[in-house]
Amino acid sequence: MAVANDYEQAGELKIGQVGIANLRVRTLDVEQLVREMHERVERAPKLFGRAAVIVDFSALARTPDQASARALIDGLRKAGVLPVALAYGTSDNEALAQALGLPVLAKFRAQYERAEPAPAAAPPPREPAPAAAPRKAAAPPKAEAARAPGxxxxxxxxxxxxxxxxxxxxxxxxxxxxxxxxxxxxxxxxxxxxxxxxxxxxxxxxxxxxxxxxxxxxxxxxxxxxxxxxxxxxxxxxxxxxxxxxxxxxxxxxxx
Missing domain, CATH: 2.160.20.70 (Pectate Lyase C-like)
Structure with a gap:
């Protein structure tokens, strides 16, 4: 089955101090997480190759089971990085770290740790609006800049x-x-x-x-x-x- 190229990444990777990266797992899809990490290592081997990585499960609704977490840790190692710890979380997370033989580090501070607003509640359904007269087609959006601001x-x-x-x-x-x-x-x-x-x-x-x-x-x-x-x-x-x-x-x- 073909995979769309515009999927949302399952893991958001940020670089912090002392050369440690934090992998914040947003979707527990081990295969996709490992594939994404492998692509990062291939794109920038001098940056990500054998990089120390903290695995952060705090964005998930529940702590992963031991088998899934171990599969992720093993997959990340094969992808070319070195998982060194789990990020601090619940008591379940601490128990998981113990079972995996990894330490637990305090909450990682990276750029994405700005307060993120809670998702807004879905608005109540509305009655369908009456058909309106056709309007002029909106002008096509301007092409985005090829590169982000420095x-x-x-x-x-x-x-x-x-x-x-x-x-x-x-x-x-x-x-x-x-x-x-x-x-x-x-x-x-x-x-x-x-x-x-x-x-x-x-x-x-x-x-x-x-x-x-x-x-x-x-x-x-x-x-x-x-x-x-x-x-x-x-x-x-x-x-x-x-x-x-x-x-x-x-x-x-x-x-x-």
Missing amino acids: RVQKAAVRSGQQLYAEDCDLTVLSAVGAGAEVIADGSIHVYGSLRGRALAGARGNVQARIFCREFHAELVAIAGHYKVLDDIPDQLRGKAVQVWLENDQLRLAALE
Whole structure:
């Protein structure tokens, strides 16, 4: 049977601090969840490959049974990620974590943890309205922009933090500290010093670039092509630098 391409995802994945991802299970469809995770790992292996994942069942009406939860954990491992814990929940959730041999971590804080309004009650049925005169056809909606607006980070990205801009550029108005990681599907702009790792074009966008005002990066990458600090010419260290991909080679040059 053909599967529609516009289905709602069964799991909503968000990236938080210290390189841990949170998989919030919205529909307990193990096969679909595993397939989605496999696709994420294939699209951005440097971001999701062997990533530590917390599995969060709090969006479900009831805690899954042990067999279903174990099948999901095993499937996620085969998909290329490493489930490391369950998110904190009910006493049933704690018992499930024990049975699975996983710890329970406190409520994960990610972007989607903004308060979500409860779904509105369905309005009462209304009498059918009388037929109206035909109206002019509405103008077709304008095509949506190909890319989402860029993500802007005002505060410094500190050691151990990971920041990911999905389907857009990332602009950091401050510094990226040593041991921090900034990742974007588009380009990365750092208006302070770049001392951590910067990975642009995470889904293979070879047009992505990296810009920074003070270059001390431990590692830079565009669409999977990497250079580490030891590969960077000494004359570029501490300078304003741009990084781009040309003929499958990573290029670096000082900004004028």
